[in-house]
Amino acid sequence: MSDLFDLPFEEDDEAAGLDAPADARRAAPLEPPARRVFRVSDLTVAIRDLLEDRFVEVWIEGELSNCKVWNNGHLYFTLKDDRSQLKGFMFRSTLRYLKFKPADGQHVIARGKVTVYEPRGEYQLECEHLEPKGVGALQVAFEQLKQRLQQEGLFDADRKRPLPALPRKIGIVTSLDGAAIRDIVNVLGRRHANAHLVICPARVQGADAAPDVARALRQIARVPGVDVVIVGRGGGSIEDLWAFNEEMVARAIGRVPVPVISAVGHETDYTIADFVADVRAPTPSAAAEIVVARQDEFCGRIDRQHDRLVALVRSRVQGLSRRVHALDSRPAFAGVPRGVAMRSRDASELSHALTRAVRERLGARTRRLQLLDRELQTFDAGRRLAGIRTRLVAASERLRGAAARRRDRAAAQFHESAARLESLSPLAVLGRGYAVAWNAAKTRVLRDASAVQPGDAIAVTLSRGEIEAKVTKTS
Amino acid sequence: MTDTSIKDFEAAIAELESIVKKLEDGDLALEQSLALYERGVQLSRFCHARLEAAEKRIEILNERGELKPAPDSLTRG
Numbered sequence: 001m002s003d004l005f006d007l008p009f010e011e012d013d014e015a016a017g018l019d020a021p022a023d024a025r026r027a028a029p030l031e032p033p034a035r036r037v038f039r040v041s042d043l044t045v046a047i048r049d050l051l052e053d054r055f056v057e058v059w060i061e062g063e064l065s066n067c068k069v070w071n072n073g074h075l076y077f078t079l080k081d082d083r084s085q086l087k088g089f090m091f092r093s094t095l096r097y098l099k100f101k102p103a104d105g106q107h108v109i110a111r112g113k114v115t116v117y118e119p120r121g122e123y124q125l126e127c128e129h130l131e132p133k134g135v136g137a138l139q140v141a142f143e144q145l146k147q148r149l150q151q152e153g154l155f156d157a158d159r160k161r162p163l164p165a166l167p168r169k170i171g172i173v174t175s176l177d178g179a180a181i182r183d184i185v186n187v188l189g190r191r192h193a194n195a196h197l198v199i200c201p202a203r204v205q206g207a208d209a210a211p212d213v214a215r216a217l218r219q220i221a222r223v224p225g226v227d228v229v230i231v232g233r234g235g236g237s238i239e240d241l242w243a244f245n246e247e248m249v250a251r252a253i254g255r256v257p258v259p260v261i262s263a264v265g266h267e268t269d270y271t272i273a274d275f276v277a278d279v280r281a282p283t284p285s286a287a288a289e290i291v292v293a294r295q296d297e298f299c300g301r302i303d304r305q306h307d308r309l310v311a312l313v314r315s316r317v318q319g320l321s322r323r324v325h326a327l328d329s330r331p332a333f334a335g336v337p338r339g340v341a342m343r344s345r346d347a348s349e350l351s352h353a354l355t356r357a358v359r360e361r362l363g364a365r366t367r368r369l370q371l372l373d374r375e376l377q378t379f380d381a382g383r384r385l386a387g388i389r390t391r392l393v394a395a396s397e398r399l400r401g402a403a404a405r406r407r408d409r410a411a412a413q414f415h416e417s418a419a420r421l422e423s424l425s426p427l428a429v430l431g432r433g434y435a436v437a438w439n440a441a442k443t444r445v446l447r448d449a450s451a452v453q454p455g456d457a458i459a460v461t462l463s464r465g466e467i468e469a470k471v472t473k474t475s
Numbered sequence: 476m477t478d479t480s481i482k483d484f485e486a487a488i489a490e491l492e493s494i495v496k497k498l499e500d501g502d503l504a505l506e507q508s509l510a511l512y513e514r515g516v517q518l519s520r521f522c523h524a525r526l527e528a529a530e531k532r533i534e535i536l537n538e539r540g541e542l543k544p545a546p547d548s549l550t551r552g
Contacts, residue, residue: 194527302523306491309494312495
């Protein structure tokens with residue numbers, strides 16, 4: 001260091017060294033020796049040149065104090081240890097790459113060059129890099145930002161929005177060269193998902209990554225029809241993934257008006273972006289799976305409901321049809337023999353009319369049902385997924401129960417009306433083996449044996465056919 | 476689907492589910508069941524049509540905000 005101060009005074013020394021005669025010195029009034037006089041600024045410049053040449057890149061360890069970001073965006077601080085202090089600053093342009101927020105009391109390692117602030121004649125450190133000593137710098141930055149955003153409520157559960165059932169367009173923010181976009185496209189292709197992707201390419205690694213990802217998020221949010229956004233990249237080191245731990249990316253995610261799925265790196269890496277996003281996918285492939293699964297889920301729901309609907313109505317109509325056919329074969333509807341009282345004919349006609357009416361109504365409905373069914377089948381083709389089928393089994397069990405109950409109720413109604421019809425018919429009694437006895441003219445039904453004498457002719461009506469008979473004895 | 480009475484995909488599924496539930500536990504007249512059935516079929520068709528309508532497409536949004544088709548290398552997966 002001593003050579004620093006040699007230079008300015010060298011000339012002075014030389015000047016002083018110019019020998020003047022001893023007597024002249026004594027005789028003449030005391031004259032100052034010829035001196036090299038510096039202006040303050042010249043000296044300062046000289047000092048600055050010396051320092052800047054000598055300390056181009058130094059690493060300094062110390063404790064931060066008086067940390068402050070000024071209006072111009074630059075950071076000013078003092079670095080100190082137990083004996084000395086060093087003033088320092090960091091330009092705004094460099095400051096933005098800092099992974100943590102410098103604060104008083106932090107023990108740091110700084111890198112930079114020594115320079116002189118001429119107006120004040122102060123030497124100081126122009127800091128180019130700053131990192132916390134001890135804990136990894138990135139870890140500190142991560143924890144600080146996480147805590148701050150959490151306090152702001154950016155991670156709150158009630159901010160999380162549900163994903164759309166059927167996205168119109170899926171926005172994707174990632175690099176076009178990375179593995180992420182290929183993984184996403186592959187998954188969607190493999191799952192046969194008809195997805196409309198809008199990719200907004202962004203740099204996902206390096207110093208520019210964070211502002212670029214934030215820019216892409218703002219851009220994708222403006223595309224009409226994009227109703228879900230996947231943002232991410234493939235796996236990498238913590239430094240590679242760092243853009244997703246930057247505040248500007250976190251805030252850009254928070255501002256996207258539609259749900260955002262974060263998909264950064266491999267399963268174990270949690271980033272700030274993951275906390276802010278509405279859904280966190282462990283990998284880009286997983287993000288695509290999530291979107292498709294949601295679609296499958298809705299497909300399954302439609303198919304399930306559809307199948308229940310068809311089965312319910314079909315079994316109801318078929319049940320009713322069967323009952324109507326069954327009624328046809330009942331005795332009440334069997335051919336009524338001629339010559340039987342009018343009431344039985346009335347009953348018979350009534351029953352046929354009823355059967356016909358019910359059958360016609362059901363017939364029309366059944367045809368309509370079959371028509372709708374056929375139309376539906378065309379939508380069914382190739383739509384089902386194996387998983388959904390198994391889920392269907394439980395639903396159809398339930399359904400069968402409900403259908404059976406309905407059918408039984410309808411059957412009971414038909415039984416009842418059939419029974420009523422039968423009771424109207426005298427044939428019902430004859431069918432059980434009884435017979436009706438008449439006088440010979442068939443104008444009177446015989447109710448009393450005393451009404452006839454042995455030798456009288458009478459008529460007997462049976463379930464099938466009639467007998468002409470002669471009374472042989474009364475009692 | 477042009478049926479304006481169907482609001483959107485998710486609403487359609489919800490209505491379909493409520494119809495099936497009604498058919499399952501309601502003591503409905505045959506006529507009423509069939510009306511519900513027809514509505515259900517309509518909803519189911521609407522949902523499937525929406526699924527079919529989704530188109531497989533990949534576009535790139537450049538920094539100027541223009542949408543361009545993705546390069547073949549990407550669409551081929």
